[in-house]
Amino acid sequence: MAAVPQEKSLSVLQRRWRKFRTLKRGWYSLVAILVMYALSLLAPLYITNKAWVVKYNGEYTFPALSGFHAATEFGQRTIGEADYRKLKQEFQEADAGNWVLLAPYPYHPNESLMRSLEGRPPHSPSRAHWLGTDNRGRDVLARLVYGFRISLTFAIGVVLLSYTLGIAVGAVLGFFGGKVDILGQRLVEIWSGLPFLYTVIIVSSLLLPSMWTLTAILAAFGWMGIAMYMRGEFYREKSKDYVAAAIAQGDSSRAIMFQQIFPNALTPLISFAPFAVVGAISSLVALDFLGFGLRPPTPSWGEMVNQGLSNIFKWHLVVFPLSALFITLMMVVFIGEAIREAFDPKVFSRLR
Amino acid sequence: MAQEGNQRKGEPLLTVKGLKVHFPVYGGILRHKVGTVKAVDGVSFRLNRGETLGVVGESGSGKTTVGRAIINLHKPMYPDVELGGEILFHTESGQVDTNGITRDEMLPLRERIQMIFQDPFSSLNPRLTVQAIIEGPMKVHMNLTAAQRKDRVLDLLDRVGLQRSYAQRYPHEFSGGQRQRVGIARALATNPDLIIADEPVSALDVSIQAQVINLMMELQREFGLTYLFIAHDLSVVYHICDRIAVMYLGNLVEIGTADQVYKSPRHPYSKALLSAVPQPDPRSSNKGRIRLEGDIPTPMAKPSGCGFRTRCPIAKPSCAQDVPELRDVGNGQMVACPFV
C-alpha cells in the first residue's frame, strides 16, 4: 500500500493547546509569567550584594557564585561578610591594581541600607534604588523580585499539593462509589466546615510557620473543591462504555482510573489551575498582610502591601507592590480565561 | 487458534443456568434499600462453539444485562449487584463458573471473551489513539513486544477493513461505522473464543449496518468465533444467527433455531414481536398482526407468575400463579408458556 502523506493526527489536548496559542492575550501572559519566573529564579545571580568578581592581590574570586567570604579575606577590618560595595570604593581609592565588579543591581532584599543612605527610611526612588527603600531601608525592587519568586513558588506548591490530594480523594470516591462515596463525601463536607483562618492563626502562633508548613496548611484547606470536581468527573466517566471495555480487557482498577479515566477528567483541572494559583497568591498575601504568614524578614508581597498601608503618603511603597500584585494576578487570570476559551467546545472565540 | 475453533465446532462453550442479576435500588435520606430491579431473573441457555445465538427483546428486557453478566462486568461496576445462578465456561481443563468470581480469578478468562458495544461513540476512549485502543487487550494478555503489538494492530486493521494509517488517529476522526470496526478489531485482539455483540449495528446508518454484519460473519468463518448477538428485532438476527432466544422482562420466553423462532414462533410474545417486523410481501403484511396493549412493566415491580400476563392476549387466571418453565414443544424449540 502506498503511504499517503497524512496530516498528523492531534490528540484532544494538542488541539486545545493550539487553540490556546491563538488566544494572544492568554498566550503572551503565560510566556511573560514564565519568563519573569525564570528571571526571578536567577535573581540571586544579579540582584545581590555579593560581587561578581573581586581581584585582590592578583587572585580572582567570584563571590556571587562561591558564596560567603569573610571581610578579612579582602583586607577589610570588619567582622562577618565582606561589604563589596565598600570594598569597591576602598580599592578605587587605594588604586593598587585591586578591583571589584559588582552585580548589576548590587543589593540584597533583606539588607538594610540605612547607614549608607542619607536621611531616614523609607527613601524615595533614586538612580541607585529604582523603586526606593522601605521603612527599614531595604531596597524595594530587590524585595519585589524575591517576593515574586516566593509567591509563585508557593502558589505552584499549594496548587500541586492540593491537586494531588484532591485528585486522589475525588478519583477514589467517584470511581468506587457506593458506601465509600457516601462516607467520603460526608467527611469532605465536615472538613470543609473547619474555619480556615482560625486554624491558620492557631497553627502560626504555635509553629512560626516556614514556607513549607504554610504550603501544607493552605493545601490542606484547598483540596476539597478539586476533590468534588474529580469525583463528579470520575462518576460520570465510569459509566461510559470505554470503561466497561477496559474492565472487559482485564485492566486493573488503577490502570482504569489513571490511564483511561484521568485523561478524560483533565478539563476542569486544567481550566481551574490558573484561578487556583490566583487564590494561593492572594491567600499568602492576605496572611502576610495580617502577620500570620512567612516569618520576617522574608521578602513577601503581603508584608510590602502592609508597609504601603502604614506609610500611605510614601507613594512608592503603595504603588509598586500593589501594581506588581495587580499585574501578576491579572496575567494569571488572562491565562485562565484563555484556557477556558480553548477548552470550550464552541468554535467561535471572543478573545483573539 | 482459528483452525482449532473451527475443528471443535459444535462442542459446548458456555452454559448459563438460572442466571439472575438484581440491582438493589436505594432511596430516602438514609440511602436504604427500597427495592430491587430484577433485570435478569432466571435465564438458562447453552451456546456451542462456532454458533451464533441471537438474543432479542424489547428495550429494557435485560439483553444487555445478560451479555454483561457473561463477561463479568456487573460486580466491578456496581459492587452491590446481587447475582444468582451459574455461568459455566467450558475450557480444556473443565468448566469454570464465572458468575461473580473475583477480578483476579476472571482475568485469565478475559482473553477468551470479548465484547462489542452498542454505542461506538462512548466505547472508544477519546484520549487514546486507535493503536492504543486495539492493543489494550494485548498488553494485558499477550506477551508481545511493542513492535509485535504494532504489527498485530496493523493486521487487525486490515482484517476489519480499515486503512493501516488510521492506527495513529483518534476516535473523533472516524464515522460511526469506522468506530465500530475499531471496536471489532479490539474485540479480536486476543483471538477470543466468544464475542458478545451488544446491538453492534443499532447505532449505525442502515446502509452501514449490512457492511458491519457481513464483516462479522466473515470474521466468524475465519476465526471460528462464537457470537452472542444481541439485537432489538428479529429480522437482523435471522440473517446472522443459528439460534434465537426471545427475552421478556428478565426471562427467556422462547428459544429455538432461527427458522423455528422466525418462521413459526409459538410464544404469544414472540408472535407479537415477529408480527411487528415489516414483511417484504405486502399482501401477507397485516394478516396475523398482533398488537401488544400497554407498555412493558418495570423490572422493579414484575407481575407475579408469567411476566407477560399483563399484555398477553391469551392470558388465563392461572398465569398469575407460577412462573412458566421453558418446555420443549418439538424439535428442541423451547417455549415458556403452558398454553401453546
Ligand SMILES: Nc1ncnc2c1ncn2[C@@H]1O[C@H](COP(=O)(O)OP(=O)(O)OP(=O)(O)O)[C@@H](O)[C@H]1O
Ligand atoms: N446498573 C443498573 N442499575 C439499575 N437498573 C439497571 C442497571 N442496569 C440495567 N438496569 C435495568 O435493567 C433493565 C434491563 O436493562 P438492559 O439494559 O439489560 O435492557 P436491554 O434489553 O439491553 O434494553 P435496550 O434494548 O434498551 O438496550 C432495565 O429496566 C434497566 O433499567
Ligand code: SF4
Ligand atoms: S403463561 Fe399465560 S400469560 Fe404467560 S404467555 Fe402463556 S398464556 Fe400468556
Ligand SMILES: [Mg+2]
Ligand atoms: Mg441494551
